[in-house]
Every structure is written in structure tokens, then in C-alpha cells.
Amino acid sequence: MLLAVPNFTEGRDQLVVERLARSLAAPPGVDLLDSHVDRDHNRTVLTARGEPLPLIEGLVAAAKVALEEIDVLSPPGGPGVHPHVGSLDVAPFVYLDDRRRGLACAAALVLGDRLGAELGLPVFLYGPLAGGRSRAELRKGGPRSLGRRIAAGELVPDFGPSRLHPRGGATLVAARPPLVAFNCHLAPGATLKRAREVAAELREGGSAGLPGLRALALPLASRGEVILSFNVEQPQRVPLVKVLEEVRKRVAVAYCELIGLCPQAALAGFPKELLRGFDERRQILEQAVGGRAG
Numbered sequence: 573m574l575l576a577v578p579n580f581t582e583g584r585d586q587l588v589v590e591r592l593a594r595s596l597a598a599p600p601g602v603d604l605l606d607s608h609v610d611r612d613h614n615r616t617v618l619t620a621r622g623e624p625l626p627l628i629e630g631l632v633a634a635a636k637v638a639l640e641e642i643d644v645l646s647p648p649g650g651p652g653v654h655p656h657v658g659s660l661d662v663a664p665f666v667y668l669d670d671r672r673r674g675l676a677c678a679a680a681l682v683l684g685d686r687l688g689a690e691l692g693l694p695v696f697l698y699g700p701l702a703g704g705r706s707r708a709e710l711r712k713g714g715p716r717s718l719g720r721r722i723a724a725g726e727l728v729p730d731f732g733p734s735r736l737h738p739r740g741g742a743t744l745v746a747a748r749p750p751l752v753a754f755n756c757h758l759a760p761g762a763t764l765k766r767a768r769e770v771a772a773e774l775r776e777g778g779s780a781g782l783p784g785l786r787a788l789a790l791p792l793a794s795r796g797e798v799i800l801s802f803n804v805e806q807p808q809r810v811p812l813v814k815v816l817e818e819v820r821k822r823v824a825v826a827y828c829e830l831i832g833l834c835p836q837a838a839l840a841g842f843p844k845e846l847l848r849g850f851d852e853r854r855q856i857l858e859q860a861v862g863g864r865a866g
Contacts, residue, residue, distance in 0.1 A: 574676055575605075575666035575750075575861075576620050576627045577832060578634060581644050581656045583614045588641045593618055595633040599626040605860045608831050612792040614652025615661075617753070619832045621861060624679040627665070632686050635660045635743070639691060644715055644741040653790045654801075655711040657718050658693070658741035662707060665747045668861070676747035677701060684745045688732025691740070694722065695731040699746040702730070707744055708786070715741040750857060751784075752804040752838050753831035754812055757848075759824035762798045764791050770822045771800055780818065782810045797826075807838035816842065833857040 578596065582588050589609055597604040602622040609616045620630060642659035663683060667676040684695040698705050710718065710727070719736040721727045728734060729742070736742055758767060767789030773780045775787035784806035790799050800819060804810055812834075819825055827848045835857045844850065853859050 573621055573668075573861075574624055574627060574672060574679060575668070575833075576618075576622075576631055576663065577666055578618055578631060578663045579656075579661045580616045580618075580634075580638055580642065581614060581647070581652065581654075581659055581661050582638070582642050583610045583612075583616050583652060584649060585641070588637075589616050591637050591641065592616060592634050595637045596620050596630040598633060599629040601626040602630045606832050606854060610652075610654075612652060612794050613654040613790070614647065614649075615654045615656070617832050619860075624665075624675055624682075628679060628683050628686065631660075631663055631683055632690065635663075635687055635691055635693070635740075639693075639737065639740045643739045645736070645739065651714070653792070655708070655714070655788070656741075657711050657715045658737075658743045659739065660687075660693075660743045661741075662698075662744045662746070663687075664699075664745070666750055667747065668750065668857075673747065673749075680745050680747040684731040687743055687745070688729070691732075691737075693732050693737050693740055694729035694735065694742045696727070696742060696744050697730045697746060698744050699748050701745075701747060706786075710742075710744055718742055748805075750807070750833070750835055752802075752807045752812060752834045754802045754804060754815065754834075755829050755831065756800040756802070756816065756819050757792075757826045757828065758798045758800065759826045760796075762823055764789060764798050766823060767798045767800055770819060773822070774815070774818055782815065782818065785810060785815065804838065807835055811838050811840050811842070813839075813841040813843075816846070830855050833860055
């Protein structure tokens, strides 16, 4: 059993989001565990579990829907604030223990090959399968910048054509252990400039950088808010309460939210009253996976 956590560049059209979710979960043996949709990010994050082959079939089916419904190069209403390069932007396979790492790596390679061969999507690997290359390196400047880098020979897709898909852009694929996607919504009065300074300080490599922490500062125009958006890639070393403590030393936090599933240990000591919309049965990884397995 593996998890798949595809991210789609669509968070405004609920009918499209529903089609994506149905397609991903259509193959027998695939369970949809979670769906997170955000209009300002213009992004949907789905979490599904299953054996590798059904998950691959579901991801290919959902990618086909994404290409039909999402024009990432000319999105109606303009792009969202979240960095992206594709309609199906990222498609990682998540292994829950080291015994399944090889299985996840194999599934990622098969998926990349199928997306390239069957759908004409250029696919880039990231993480350990690509020598540690990050999503940020590939997303820098957005899909059109990536297209120019491909055309110049600076970047060569691992699968598929050496050009962007005319609607779907490119897709990033990986195999990885669980991480935690986590947002801190800053208190009224926080500026985007200050949030960017905090993100630069706390992300790995910053002046107060935490191991494996990826950080962005993003404005949410529809809510008049500024957020710090984190990926905690080593939650066993950096629990969420540590991230929160470091943020609060620098700026006031109104509330927090989890995106998708989170290992139980990562929430140790965290003030749950700050987690808006938190559903323990659905969002604690061990409970969500164990409940469906039982």
C-alpha cells in the first residue's frame, strides 16, 4: 500500500475538482482519504491510498481530466498564488516505511513514463530520484519560464517530449516519505514583506533555518490575509510546534491549518485550538490509513 498526493492547479471550479477526485478514486482498490481546495492558491490537493497499479491508473485518469479542464498557461481569472508548472503540478508517491521505498520509486518511474508516452506531458523527477533536485528549482519563474529553459536545453525532461504541453505544462513526480504541509495564517496587520523575511529566515539554509523546512509567504486576496506556507519534510526532527514557536518569535499568528494528512508524532505538543478545520480521524495519517484498512 502506498499513498498518492497529486496537486492540481485548480481550486475555483468545484465541478472540475469533483471530476478530478472521481477519476483518481475510480480504479477498484483506491480510496480517497482527503481533499483540500483553495481558491486563492487555485489549487487542489488530493490524498489517495491503494496498491501501486490501481493508484497509477487513477493518476493517469485524473491527469487526462486535468488536461481537458485546466489550461495552466491561460487560466481563467489568472493564476493562483501558489507556485506551479502544470495542470497536474506534482504527483508524489508516499511510502509509509522504508520497506516500501523501492515500490514507491518504481511506481513513480512507471507513472512518469505513462504521462509522457500516453498524454504528451513532459515529466521531471524531483527529490532523491533526481539527485535531490527540488520542486522550487523546477518551478522558478512558472510554466513559461520552464518552457524557455527546456527550449534552451538547460533542462531535459526525464519522460515525455522536450516541450511544454500546450494546456497542461509539465508534471513533477517523486517518491518520498510523509511530509507535513502546514500554513500559518498571520494576524491582521502582518505585511507580505515581513512574511517573506520570516520565510527566508526559517527555511532550510536561512539564518535560523530548520532542517528540511520549505517556506513561502503568500497573500490571500479573497480573505485579506497573509500566510506562511510550509512543507515540513523531516517532521520526525522538526515537529510543528517547533515551527510555530519560531514563527511566533517573529510575527503574530491568528490560526493554522493542515493541508492533507499529518503523522501523529508531528503534532506532539501543538496547541490544537489553533488548528482551524482540523479533523483528527481524517487528517491524522495513522488514523486515516488504519481506519480505511480495517
